[in-house]
Amino acid sequence: QVRLEESGGGLVQPGGSLTLSCAASGTILSVNPMGWYRQAPGNEREYIAGLGTRGTTYYDDSVKGRFTISRDNAKNTLFLQMNSLKPDDSAVYYCNKYPIPWDWGKGTLVTVSS
Numbered sequence: 001q002v003r004l005e006e007s008g009g010g011l012v013q014p015g016g017s018l019t020l021s022c023a024a025s026g027t028i029l030s031v032n033p034m035g036w037y038r039q040a041p042g043n044e045r046e047y048i049a050g051l052g053t054r055g056t057t058y059y060d061d062s063v064k065g066r067f068t069i070s071r072d073n074a075k076n077t078l079f080l081q082m083n084s085l086k087p088d089d090s091a092v093y094y095c096n097k098y099p100i101p102w103d104w105g106k107g108t109l110v111t112v113s114s
Contacts, residue, residue: 038093
């Protein structure tokens with residue numbers, strides 16, 4: 001059974017940075033195309049960044065140039081470096097396989113506010 005545990009969220013001021021982590025068990029992240037998703041209150045969950053098995057990346061226009069997805073194979077952990085954060089980035093962030101996800105973890109809450 002695959003289990004995903006996101007961490008690293010918190011309250012940050014606009015323009016600030018955060019790094020999210022996603023620890024996985026029951027699978028090897030490097031052999032799966034993985035992504036970060038987010039869900040803001042009242043909105044559907046959206047796919048915002050992806051990392052293929054060969055290292056190709058994808059970013060939604062809303063985060064392109066500000067967010068960076070990466071992976072540490074030795075730690076079996078996925079990361080999302082978020083810079084220049086905006087209030088619109090406030091959401092619960094999840095990691096999961098793309099395009100067909102496993103069961104969802106609890107996510108980690110990011111709040112961007114002054």
